[in-house]
Amino acid sequence: MTATRPLLDPAAARRRYVRVCVLFWLPLGLTIAPLVLLLTQRGLGLAAVAGLTAVHSLTAAALELPTGGLSDVLGRRAVLAAAGLLNLAALTLLALGTTPWPLALGMALMGAGRALSSGPAEAWYVDTVQVHGGPGADLRTGLARGSSATSAALAAGTLLGGALPWLLRLGPDLGAATSGRVLPLSVPLLLGAAVYVAFVLHALTALPEPPRPPATLRGVLRGVPGTVLDGLRLGGRDAVVRRVLLSAAAAGGALAALELLTPGRAAALTGASESGAVLFAGLACAGFVCAGLGSHLAPLTARVAGSGERAVLLALGAGACGLLLLGAAPTATGRFSVLLAATGYGLVYLGLGAAGPNQNDALHHRVSGAVRATALSVQSLALQLAGALAGLAVGLLPPGRLPWLLGGAALLSAALLWCRRAGHLAPPDVSSPAEAVRPGVRTDAGEGQRLL
Template structure:
């Protein structure tokens, strides 16, 4: 039985996880509002910006699952540290990048970092937290982690937006490395260095079982195909995981349309974007706070509904889908902003129940691989949404594209309801009995 009290050891692991997660997203948020402006000031045109973004995306798609397998093979801490090193090098290179090739390399390194980081620290946290206190509830910890991530991202973005103004006396853009728009990146470098040092000091990973030597990077790389095959086998044979991956894909389709289209949509509602940068910043900041509120709201909701993770996720998946449909039909700015925030609040509520359901079905030895597979599925959904819903918006309107996205979200709530109807204990035993094989060990066909 899960308990609401958590041991001191588990609390210590939580604090470490939140600190590292916060630093990671704080460093990510710092250049969020000014990074593209800096690239343009240094001579990149819109086509070249599209190329570097495409290279970043392609890098993540190609490396997402292999790097998850690598984390399971050589250790989550080692892969997380490598991810933070790549993030640091990417930020440093971006600071000094004055040409398209240098900028391209910086974005590719950032893509490598994101692929390596995906699942590594999360898998370490889930396994060490549950090992420290097997009776503790995972969902509240994951909800607080989501709150920390959004808060760090919002604070980083806000501070990054203010730094160029604070250092407006530096050299004009395009004439030197140290310019006002470069200051958020320099701050990000310091945040990345702090993250790397603290992760090296504070993350402690269990040693391999007695008689099992620690794998080298080369040995770990050789294990990656087996890790991926086993992870895919777990996905195929688990009804719960298949349904959750379906929801991740659907959510990815819709989320990218929100992120890509909200600015032109609200610019139209407001009669243009000129002179309204502060208002746009408030709208974006409201998203972060709405997501934080959703994460925190999920904790008492799940206690009220006695841990019905699938039911809570289904309820708010549907509510945010309906909210998106009403947003698509809304022509007045104030109700549109409130509905926009409602959609992000619903996403915040859904995230931690979804993650709890997924982690409950994943064997510890393959957690990084499975989380990376889920991340890849969501990313493929975002690629489809970027092409499909953006094309629909171009041919019709943003409202039509968002209404279609709302329908997708409402339809996907059925997957959560079907997960809620599954017998949880029997499902986990089914997975454990039929799919878990060690790397380099063929499944028993007898």
């Protein structure tokens, strides 16, 4: 792909953005069901597995902002390809590694790939659409479809990653045939690595972007810290960006409570750990489906609510109600209890799915391309750090309804942040990095774009 090739029209950009989302997240969905079981089958105890998970999380958090700045300096396509290569190597190491050090390296590489991927694809889509339609171009539809595609890919990957090892156990003994190197639980990860080959090729050949000034190593090293600082200042400069970041933090806390408490609730409902694990796998898939449905309905939610801000308010409020339902539901195995808990679980993901595209639409109308990927990285960092802190808090709280209620209260507080309208704003001057954020700019309704 040469730098002189014209950029895509919005419809074509939307289709390729959706494909990028599917190709990146499908392999990660393939790991959800088998990864922990594979690590324990390799001889690691639960404490060691938790340590490997911490390696992933800390690596992603440490690299979140620097890699967002790298995307804004080097370009979206190169960073996306690098993310795919890192995840390809990570899944290969995790699938074939038999000792702790290769497995730890695999988790670190996966964390680095996660950090690299948190902004460039969405930033590429927004950049491309705004070249054709200007700063006020419609973004919500494409963002909603990308988010729906992500959820669908995760749901499909979860089902396939859980079913494939079970099916392979009915055939020849892979472990014996490969001297223990390849186990049935390894196969979904190897399949994911193969998908990442297609992802890298797609990123390099199908995502044209405007030419950037030639970047030297010195220029990159000099440009990234400044872009990172711009990203850190975003929340302080603009009230709407601050709402987006605080909402992301609240979502991280809510998801941490949900993911830590749901497995125990599932086991309590079914009466056994094994059947609880099966129920949790089904719930995880259903959660992704609900999130995808919520994302698909995000534009309709904004139209019905009257604005993107009201849509975020309603969506986060629905998610908060879901957590409160989970806290209020009895832990008995009765039909009513199961129905109440399942309804609450679905509401959380449905609400977060509907809120995401509307929040990001607001974010992209407040920041320019100079710091767009960095802004998305700050948003991801807020979610991850809040999730880590909330996870620690949930672990320290006594079991019962309190952790659920606190998660619901956090999400409800985030919803209330969107009660106040932001008014109309003039889009930022995307040609000037110095004008990355222009807080408080308002225009007449006929001239400017309302924040959605």
